[in-house]
Amino acid sequence: EPEVTQTPSHQVTQMGQEVILRCVPISNHLYFYWYRQILGQKVEFLVSFYNNEISEKSEIFDDRFSVERPDGSNFTLKIRSTKLEDSAMYFCASSGVSGNTIYFGEGSWLTVV
Amino acid sequence: DQQVKQNSPSLxxxxxxxxxxxCDxxxxxxxxxxxxxxxxxxxxxxxxxxxxxxxxNEDGRFTVFLNKSAKHLSLHIVPSQPGDSAVYFCAASGHFGNEKLTFGTGTRLTIIP
Incomplete structure (x- = not known):
């Protein structure tokens, strides 16, 4: 069964550094997302991406965050100037044409120290 | 602003x-x-x-019921199996699938053998 894959599974970074989280969405999907879950809290929407541009973003997705689809398969989340409060599990997700369900990857655990 | 609520943290x-x-x-x-x-x-x-x-909507052991007037939905799992032990999240979107999901806080289900 097709799946969303994410790398790395765990990353530790110094506060102030930049991190890039990578995702390979399901191959025929057109809509891409990043969500995150801080330990013990609910899953929160960060950003959605369609047709090579951001379609919606949340308040969490400030100007330190950016997304990119550099080629036909990868979808990346970059966080610049990381803060302690960025520590969370980050989930990439994708969905097909309208009416399809959003499928999630296994997550990338980011620890900012 | 909890737009989606799961009032039972555990079951x-x-x-x-x-x-x-x-889920409400x-x-x-x-x-x-x-x-x-x-x-x-x-x-x-x-x-x-x-x-x-x-x-x-029914799929095997899983049935979801929606009561729009009460803004309430429920997930029924029958019969419950030990592998069902997990955290269950309810999520909602404004339209089919490809709009952002708003998640509830989750319910931890434990199946007792």
Whole structure:
């Protein structure tokens, strides 16, 4: 069964550094997302991406965050100037044409120290 | 602003019995509802969904009921199995699938052998 894959599974970074989280969405999907879950809290929407541009973003997705689809398969989340409060599990997700369900990857655990 | 609420943080059910997980929402613009199952350190796994034009959707042991007037949905699992032990998240979106999901806080289901 097709799946969303994410790398790395765990990353530790110094506060102030930049991190890039990578995702390979399901191959025929057109809509891409990043969500995150801080330990013990609910899953929160960060950003959605369609047709090579951001379609919606949340308040969490400030100007330190950016997304990119550099080629036909990868979808990346970059966080610049990381803060302690960025520590969370980050989930990439994708969905097909309208009416399809959003499928999630296994997550990338980011620890900012 | 909790637009999607799961008021029971945990639930324990005997193996073989029915598990009923509940979810309430406040935003009347929500049109599509999903249930995800999540194990620790893994991504949410899609279980079942329902659109607002239906009041019931069934898939094997899983049935979701939607009561639009009460803004309430529930997930029934019957019979419950030990492998069902996980955290269950209710999620809602404004339209089919590809709009952002708003998640509830989750209910930890424990199936007692």
């Amino acid at each position: 324990s059910v005997q193996e073989g019995r029915i598990s009923i997980l509940n 929402y406040t935003n009347s613009m929500f049109d599509y509802f999903l249930w995800y199952k999540k194990y620790p350190a893994e991504g949410p796994t899609f279980l079942i969904s329902i659109s607002s034009i239906k009041d019931k």
